[in-house]
Amino acid sequence: MSIRNSAAVVGVGSTPYYRRGESWPQTTLELACKAILAAVDDAGLRVDDIDGFALYSMPLDVALLAQSLGIPEVRFTATLTGGGGGAAGSVGLAAAAIHGGMAECVVSFLTLQQAQRRFGAAFALRQPDKNEKKGDGGGAYSGMPHMPEMDFASPSGLIGPGQMFALLAQRHMHLYGTKREHFAEVAISTRENAIRRPTSLMREPLTLDAYMSARMIAEPLCLYDFCLETDGAVAVITTTAERARDLRQKPVYVLGSANGGAGRWGQAIMWMNMPDEYFASSGHRPVAKRLYEMAGVGPEDIDVALLYDHFTPMVLMQLEDYGFCEVGESGRFVAEGSIRWPHGRIPVNTHGGNLSEAYIIGMTHIREAVEQLRGSAINQVKDAELALVTGGPASIPVSGLILRR
């Protein structure tokens, strides 16, 4: 028994995307409501039909949202633990709720408004507090609870996610001969896709010269290896496969979803003690295996891959972990043009990704998968039947989702 084919994504909605802070004076709640109302409209449903919330990365309090939108009865709310790793898995969580009869019309969304609080800037850091009595162990955290584990990371000045992923990237380069040019190919191919989309925040071509001469932030990663920092909200609505057939849009069925990962992957970039055999990976390998098993398909069946791209090397490692190439071969794989739209072996991030369209912590990838399978994508993969969506390589859970038309 699994969720296979039991649920379908029937609506997607989004606000415009904004550069960091520029969505102000719209509030986080306001952006979320706009995206959800747009998704409801897209589906041909009413707000009163919504009865569940399946989330990740704790975008905002569901209670506040439900009272604000006047949801008649909330029957299911759950959030995957962790952060952006759960992006794709939130739709799987929605499908699980639906399959289990807990709810019928479930919203997954992410809203990001960074005028007041910047996301992920220094997530391992205790904020200095002038009033703190020295040595008393007090002090306020920026977004993180009091964790003695962080004593083993912060003192070295390792406080930002980009720095942390740079450590995995460096190891990958050492083991497999991966080069900066390979990271560049991810950035450049993604930019090429973004250029054709009016929703994209980055629409200027990116050249290899510009990439190679960009400022280094945490070697081996430069400016263009980092995703954007943006504002906006995206929502999707999942309902029963049966109900989906009578709605406004062509249903996009959930063929499978998985979340989790190896226990010893654990906090991953926050602790750096993952086993050597998969240190230089995306942490997705066990999830990929389970996902393909549930969906009854393999990487050769996937028509378009929407891979969470917070940092370019992590796209490479996901290509390996989802079986599009052998472990260690991703650099050469992308150098052959394999991820380019439209003629590459597996077009990746046809929407421009977190790197060049907008960074809504992975929800834009789900939106693009739905548009690809409806046949309405701007960079349409011809006759796309199966789309893979992933959540961010991160601490567990990481997650994956396979949708079919």
Next chain:
Amino acid sequence: MQRRRVAPQMPEVLARLNPDPWTAPFWQAAREHRMVAPRCRACGAFRMPPTPFCWKCRKQDVDWVELSGRGTVYTFNVTRQALLPFLRPAVPYVVAVVELEGAPGVRLISNVIDVDPSLVRIGMPVRVAWDDVDDDVTIPRFVPSDAANA
């Protein structure tokens, strides 16, 4: 014991520790300039950062093993952009994940200091240099082995 800062460019504010009963012995030893790691008394597996249970056999008791303080660079980055204003004097700095000699399978996140960042390599042998950050806290940094002054 002579107290000194070996990495004065690394901000003290980042080294305000919040130890718990399981991590405290590591930091107490660091204060005494001793590199230690907890080894499971039942099965011999090391665990870092220290946690209440052995991840391998789920027993609790540990022996705090004194290590040589030598290690090798497992991976590293060269951080060139200050993520926060108080890191401006520190950049560029090398963040390194160091495999500790005598404690197979565990790694410590630290810095390699007193080195041209462009010369740092994976596999480079390093040894600890104790950074006495303030009156309470000592942080282990690493220097290339051949340049060690400890």
